[in-house]
Amino acid sequence: MHSLLQSIALFLIPWEFSPTVLLLCAGSVLLYVRGLRHASGEATSPGFWRIAAFFVGLTSIYAFLQTHLDYLSQHMFWIHRLQHLVLHHAGPFLIALAAPLEIMALGTPRWLRRGLFAPVFNNPLTLRLYRLLQHPVVAPLLFTGLIGFWLIPSVHFKAMLSLARYDVMNWSMLIDGLLFWWLIVGPEKHTGLKPLGYGTRIIMLWAIMLPQIAIGAYIALSSTILYTSYSVCGRAWPIAPMTDQDIGGLITWIPAAMMSAVGALVVLRRWRNDSHSERARQSSLGMEVQ
Amino acid sequence: MSLRNPVARTRIFLAAAFCAFAALLSGCSQDKTWDLDNITGIVSPLAFSLTDDTGRHVTAETYRGRIVMLYFGYTHCPDVCPTTLATLSQALSKLGAAADKVRILFVTVDPQRDTPPLLKRYTEAFGPEFIGLRTDDPALRQLAKRYRVTYSLGKPDAHGNYEATHSSAVFIFDGKGKARLMAESSSSAAAIAHDVQQLIGGA
Numbered sequence: 090m091h092s093l094l095q096s097i098a099l100f101l102i103p104w105e106f107s108p109t110v111l112l113l114c115a116g117s118v119l120l121y122v123r124g125l126r127h128a129s130g131e132a133t134s135p136g137f138w139r140i141a142a143f144f145v146g147l148t149s150i151y152a153f154l155q156t157h158l159d160y161l162s163q164h165m166f167w168i169h170r171l172q173h174l175v176l177h178h179a180g181p182f183l184i185a186l187a188a189p190l191e192i193m194a195l196g197t198p199r200w201l202r203r204g205l206f207a208p209v210f211n212n213p214l215t216l217r218l219y220r221l222l223q224h225p226v227v228a229p230l231l232f233t234g235l236i237g238f239w240l241i242p243s244v245h246f247k248a249m250l251s252l253a254r255y256d257v258m259n260w261s262m263l264i265d266g267l268l269f270w271w272l273i274v275g276p277e278k279h280t281g282l283k284p285l286g287y288g289t290r291i292i293m294l295w296a297i298m299l300p301q302i303a304i305g306a307y308i309a310l311s312s313t314i315l316y317t318s319y320s321v322c323g324r325a326w327p328i329a330p331m332t333d334q335d336i337g338g339l340i341t342w343i344p345a346a347m348m349s350a351v352g353a354l355v356v357l358r359r360w361r362n363d364s365h366s367e368r369a370r371q372s373s374l375g376m377e378v379q
Numbered sequence: 380m381s382l383r384n385p386v387a388r389t390r391i392f393l394a395a396a397f398c399a400f401a402a403l404l405s406g407c408s409q410d411k412t413w414d415l416d417n418i419t420g421i422v423s424p425l426a427f428s429l430t431d432d433t434g435r436h437v438t439a440e441t442y443r444g445r446i447v448m449l450y451f452g453y454t455h456c457p458d459v460c461p462t463t464l465a466t467l468s469q470a471l472s473k474l475g476a477a478a479d480k481v482r483i484l485f486v487t488v489d490p491q492r493d494t495p496p497l498l499k500r501y502t503e504a505f506g507p508e509f510i511g512l513r514t515d516d517p518a519l520r521q522l523a524k525r526y527r528v529t530y531s532l533g534k535p536d537a538h539g540n541y542e543a544t545h546s547s548a549v550f551i552f553d554g555k556g557k558a559r560l561m562a563e564s565s566s567s568a569a570a571i572a573h574d575v576q577q578l579i580g581g582a
Contacts, residue, residue, distance in 0.1 A: 105524075160529075163527065163529075164529045247418075247421050249527060250418060250421050250422055250561075251421040251422065252423075252527070254421070255527075317563075320547060321528075321546060321548045322527055322528040322529060322546045322548060323451075323528050323529040323530055323531075323544055323545050323546040324529070324544065325529060325531070326531065326544070327533075327544055
């Protein structure tokens with residue numbers, strides 16, 4: 090019993106403690122819970138699944154940044170790929186589905202909104218940058234470009250040897266993941282942009298899928314060790330380097346690319362619902378004319 | 380093409396972004412000055428507080444002014460450690476008298492079995508420039524973390540013998556304690572001697 094508690098504690102203690110991650114995660118939860126209290130019983134209150142998506146998404150991101158999973162990600166290539174699958178795909182996807190900003194805004198104290206959020210988010214520079222990053226051509230290029238960039242063997246090697254570079258890598262993946270999935274499956278309102286057409290979104294999802302398949306397959310089918318830092322710095326536990334690389338390649342290849350299919354299902358469902366309500370609206374208009 | 384035109388502006392921006400990306404990529408290409416991996420500005424500078432194989436307390440300051448090679452291993456290591464240390468020993472012999480400007484610090488990841496006398500006997504066998512260093516778990520873990528490396532000890536067999544996993548990197552620091560190069564177990568003695576010679580020469 091004692092040793093079990095000890096191993097749980099060892100797992101939960103951050104490997105590299107980051108005040109930024111703690112502050113952002115705890116702050117988001119606090120604002121969200123306050124907002125939920127405000128919204129309870131009202132029409133804006135999200136259902137169980139949206140609330141669950143928010144917490145599962147946020148917890149999984151926190152876990153891969155601030156528990157023993159972070160240590161394992163630094164010393165095992167395939168766990169590193171799993172880390173990026175969560176930071177760049179699954180976690181942000183769930184958060185975007187939960188669309189928590191409206192609720193969080195309800196829970197934001199006025200001083201924080203006036204003092205920090207409004208000046209930062211309404212700043213013309215922020216808006217211009219946001220519009221650029223969310224451009225339907227730029228966003229998929231950035232999404233796949235970042236995956237490719239950090240997987241260039243020499244870039245990857247240095248990222249694994251320097252804590253600063255490692256942090257830049259993980260933050261860039263997380264922020265880009267949030268931006269991309271927000272654009273694809275986020276709420277239709279409050280994006281600060283005209284929502285993208287459903288067809289455009291499907292094309293974007295397809296556009297990010299092909300490069301990921303290519304990169305993942307290249308890694309999984311490569312007959313040489315591409316990422317030497319794991320051998321040089323020591324692996325978390327003994328495993329054949331080739332097996333490690335094969336699994337890592339497969340994670341980049343299949344589940345990461347599959348996220349596009351999951352995203353497309355969500356988009357198609359909304360497309361259908363929208364055209365249904367559009368038709369319903371048109372037919373009710375027709376009734377009025379008669 | 381007016382800058383007020385948003386399409387033109389976007390085009391100029393994309394062209395600039397592409398050039399920046401290309402410049403970044405070309406900056407990552409291998410430099411020809413060094414045979415080993417250049418880790419300047421990437422790996423943390425030399426800093427530690429350990430006990431050497433004569434029981435003396437030592438820090439990075441102790442070795443200031445010398446080229447330091449830092450390696451994590453253990454004396455019961457069946458293959459990687461002896462071959463790496465032998466390669467380093469060969470590289471030093473290529474350096475001749477200049478070898479005295481170099482110290483090889485062998486930090487044991489198995490302090491339980493690697494007592495100071497055992498460490499001393501082991502490192503002396505490779506040459507006078509080899510020094511065994513040790514510390515206990517929390518401090519050792521912190522030191523390994525500083526250099527982004529890991530180690531683990533296996534389960535003991537019936538005779539109490541066990542193997543350890545550890546990093547195969549040799550971190551090379553200049554006389555000011557700045558991380559400069561990284562050798563691996565596969566690096567050749569000639570490459571190491573060539574690069575260390577350059578470091579001694581003030582490169």
